[in-house]
Amino acid sequence: MYITAREQKIIKYIIQQNRYVTIREIADSVQVSTRTIHRELKSIKPILKNYDLSLDKQPGKGLKAVGEQEDKQRLLAHMSNEDQIEYSSDERKLLILCALLEAKEPVKLYTLASDLQVTNATISYDLDELTEWIAPYGLRLIRKRGYGIELKGPEEAKRKIVGNLIVDRLDIQLFLETIEMNIKHRTKATEKVFGVVSRGQLLKVERLLFHLKNRLSLSLSDSAYIALVVHLTYAIERIQLGETIRMEEEELLELKRTKEFESSLRIARALERMFNVEIPEAEVGYMTIHLRSANRSFQKEYRIDEIELDIAIRTKKLIDFISNKTGYHLNENDSLYEGLVSHLEPAMNRLKEKMRIYNPLTQQIKKDYFLLFMAIEEGVERFFPEIEFPEDEIAFIVLHFGSVLEIKKEETNIHALVVCSSGIGSSKMLASRLKKELPEIAEFDLSSLMELKEIDASSYDMIVSTVPIPYEHVDYIMVSPLLNEDDAMRVKAHIKRKIPYMIEKKRMKEAAKELVQESVNMMAVAERVTNYMSVIRSILSHFTIKNRKAMPQHEATIRQLLRQLEEEGFIIHADVIANGLLEREQQGGLGIPSTEFALFHLKHAFIKEPIFHIYDLDQAYEVKSMDGGQQQMSRMLMMLAPQELGKEVSEMFSLISSSIIESEESMTLYGHGSEGDIEQKLHQLFYQFVKEAKW
Template sequence: MNQISNRLINIFEVLLSGDSFTSPSILAQSLDVSIRTIYRELHDVEELLKPFNLKLKSKSKLGYKLVGKKENKEKFSEYLKLNTNSYAWKSVEERRSLILIEILKSNGYMKLQTLADKLNVSESTISRDIEQIKPSIANYDIDVFTKKGIGIEVIGDEENIRKAISDLVYSNLEMTLALGLDIKTNILNYFKNQNSGILGLLNKDDLEEVVDVLVSSSNNIIYRITEFSLIGLVIHLTVAINRIRNGEQIVLDKKLFKDIKQEKMYIDARIIAGDIEDRFNIKFPEDELGYILMHLKGTRPRNISNKDGQDLDIGNYEAMILVDKLIDRFSEITDYNFHNDEMLVIGLLAHLAPSIIRLSNNLEIRNPLINEIKGEYLELFTIVKETSQIISEELEVNVSDDEIAYLTLHFGAAIERMKLDGESQSLNIGVVCASGIGISALLSSTIKSNFPDISLVEPLSVDQVLNEDLKSMGFDLLVATLNIESVIPTVYVNPLLTDVDLSMLRKAMDEIKISNTPKTKVKLSINPDIINQIKLIGVDLNQARDDVIYKIILEITDNEKLKQEIFDKVIKRETMAPVIIKDKKFVLYHCSIETIDKAYVVLFYADSDKRSLLYKDIDIGAMMLLPKPPVASDRYTLSNISKALVENDDLAISIQSKSLKNIKEILFESMRENNE
């Protein structure tokens, strides 16, 4: 079959969502296009529908509907899902970068309509964006020309075009992944950067093969889930391969497996398992297939419009609350703030969503890396085990050591990232021997050559250690060949400086870098000002999501620059973890942002009965903004507000009845109950 446009896919998805006729005007309104565009897209689609035994029926004054058996419609829906080829963008700047890369990659002319379809915007938007991006490529001696009726052409030297593409692609990993460029290289680089940490326990050859399998898989999974989810999937599959080779079996409840086989992503799980079997010459047991499916259910869709229907349902909301509490507990135990690590948040979300299903059904999972994790990272494993008591308390389940070992991988990777963030810190080291001349001078030279992140290595005598204030002189660490007393952390080494000594020195340097990271103790107290300053507004939900979000932002600020910054951050967060809870008819927009100095909460209700397709199941919602870095009491307050919005029916009723007074009373009462 020929490639079909994303716009036509969107139209068919609307028609597949119901059995009655849908008018062209409703289709146009739902997709934010003209009626003429609807007519043009639906012209001559018989050949596309024929293999699925479906027909497009049209009636004057009624519109269109798809006619055929239910199972044929389901097959057609899966086909549409696999052929969606649109790009997610989180800001106007990123959209323009995507346009520029596509133009630079093209050979000859590219039609405006092609770009409009890929980015789900109008041709006029593409034209305006092209005018805005022209100055950004002027430094490469490249220009873009548009010829009416033909398309867009890039004029410039081939070498300059390649350099422009390279600079654009490697400036943004997520955009690179969205375009399918060098995905294997970028994902492997992620693991390579943390090769010395806990993720280094994964089999490197298997990991590389798994990435290659996913990149070449026929289900296009790399285009459909975020890079964070892709990394989590790679970890899951690499561990599963190890488990199968070791002959370790996991058991999935037969009834549960029968139920989850009805999930949309079951086909994806089968395709991935089949590809892994072919590459590794192993057999994936059916129970392992079920675990792949449960993991896929926890992934985040890449497409910004979230067409696959993978909204964050109540189960995933439970995972979100758990993640927040886990990071709170881990931060409190370690005395460092991990809330700003987006990769940790998304990684834990992707892991916990399927884990909640497993744990709730008393299903255990085997982790073949558990002995290595306990052996090499026992202290971290113990901390994560204490942290995981949150899961036991919230879900009233037992959390096995195998499950804790998986969580340890995620928290361990977060610690490694903190170390990497600290690599820009240059340390001052004093090397101590009796005289400060002989051995210490030799050691200083060896240390300096092995650790480029050291700014100063100074030979010191014992007298200097005893009589001078080395701390005020800026020394961070001492390396000594004999016992000394000092308030500065000290590593004792052999005068010949063995590999063991170098390893101990690196560990001490990493600990100092982490200790220099600002610490944030978690204080579980509320900020009453946030509740007192809550705003309540009515919003027209019969419009596009971006318009809804922008309307809410107007209640927060009238500063144009800040409006755009908030909008971009909210859209980015939506792409990673959308929160739509259909059972409660509730949507939440939230993000952390550096350019605000306090937390904001805006609650909203639908001000009419009309709804666009995206909001057809929504009655109320909220936007919550948190300063970055956050104040612990602000985060705790917003976390409790979001929990109350989902769990307290009286609060939802008060929002719909437009009673701000009742809303505040309910929230203050809820806070008091949580603190008792």
């Protein structure tokens, strides 16, 4: 049995320690990432089994080789006699693929064998497996004696396989080290990162995207950010070689209607200036797919034209389902709902485009939260039947629910920053674990490694991270995202060491607060209150339910209603507004599933003030539903907002939209309720908002 050099190092370390060792310890000893160790363990288990050995895994302790001492010695003796192989079979296939992607002409088999220091027969076997691996992407290998080996297929298929290759090999630490080494002028521009892009090009793209990210209001997890940087770098290199992708006109037109296309266009123009290339529209479309598939962290401000009510409805049903399964009331937890909606929308886009995501915690989550994992697996299959959720995606959803189920309210007084690289779900999981184990920690803020560059670390009492932080000025403690017993003890010791500094800092903060309170800018507060009150007053004063005659054609019904609104002075250029509503409907349907009403919403410069109207039609007719099917519509809800109004109008309409689908009773109210009943509901919503607002 062949055992690679890395496998030998890992096996020797586990056996020789003769105790439970953590994944982090193994990774440090072999000098690779923890993710690499997780991947290697899959091939190590059958090797151990061949020698009547096994791995015992204990949560909070780690791994230990279990078996007779003579069997352990037998395996160690075998490894000492065996010639080491530098690369595993999977590593060789990745290196072969990278070589073929870069090659401008066929590559000879003996060249690959020589470079990888294996026999021609081994490379031939690797190529057989690689052929099967690349087939689902629409790629194939041309293998002819005397000709060599060549990768054939459309450019877009090569881009997609590179995207998944990046996900498989994604190492956030390597990426950050590359950026940091460049800052310290210790990097070679010609080296390859992730095996596919040049380091020099990648650094330029990262610098550009970092500056554009905030201007374009992009909210990306670390993994999504790095994957996008590498994708853009690879795209530029391919364009410079004259390789561009093609896209169906209909698909491109659909992407142009999305909010991400404009951001992609601005990124493309900046890249054109930086690299002196011309980026075709199809490339911009492919960039748009990446942005739509990015795993965005939750943003508190929702815009009315960004709300996907179909996903919101199904998310509510999933939360109800898990509430019933676990016996915990999760239905009223806004943070859970908002975090799930924010994760599921890009996740569904990602899965539809067959883009993969890697979750290094999947197996541990599945073991530690087995029943919750099974319940969520059943839930997504029931409420998202058209999408096949892989285990890595389900594990991310488990993190969202797990964080809520772990919460324990206690009096605390320490302000901590939690740094994670896997997105907001794992950050919340760690924060709630810390809250449970360390009640003295009162408040948590969440950050990714990328965002940490823009945060004042000194403003926190302590920083807890799941990954190494490469910034020398940051004092932190590193733990597992699931916080085992040893981690909790180390954090307590860390707190004890920092208590004197915390007390002194809090004294200084209290003194400064007393000075600030004397100079509060009440004009700014008054302006915010006035803006919110203006929006609420407009919505409530103009709210109405009217009976209207349905026209023979749906489009005619919409245009007639908009012309009436124009006559009443609420809008101008009714046909333009009608076109906007109809285009919005074409993108995904506006009918609320399992009801007989639809929600038409639009923000536009030709709308003069925010209004919420309801129209009861004298005759129901069929419209497109949010779940892709058809449904009867007898009632039409209309939300219209001026373009220039900011977050106030978006927040109020988001409040109404969320209340529509918050429960079966609520959907019944909006679908069949009287004007007085719905108006009373709006009053309650706005009153609660004003009561809880932090002006």
